[in-house]
Amino acid sequence: MRLKPEQPDIVLPAEAVERDYAQAKNMGKVQLGDACLYFRRFSGTSYLPYNQILRAWLRQEEVKARMCCATANFDQFYVVMVCADGQKRRGQVINKAAGQQCLDHITAQNPDVKIGYRKPEE
16 A cells, blocks of 8 residues: 655655554544554545644534435534644544544644644734
8 A cells, every 4th residue: 555645745664654554543534553643535545743743623513414304413523633834634533532532642642732723813
């Protein structure tokens, strides 16, 4: 499997990344390795080293679907991260508990990460 770096200027050794990905815990479209966070997408899988994450939080998006006789609510959860390159990245997780596990794992791997959303300053 070919794993691409999320940040093109930070490339890790392919065999180390593949070993880490093989043991990573699946949380939906995000997988938690020991060295990197992995994003599964239609175009392939990319990795982001934990030391590149500055801030992370859990985002809940409400999706309402109209059905023949009622409206159904399907909440979706995302782990959102602000990275050292100034970009925001997000990955969908199965549920809120999985999202909290992701935040806990990110904090364990990089204690300098700030957890929680902060409104951008104008």
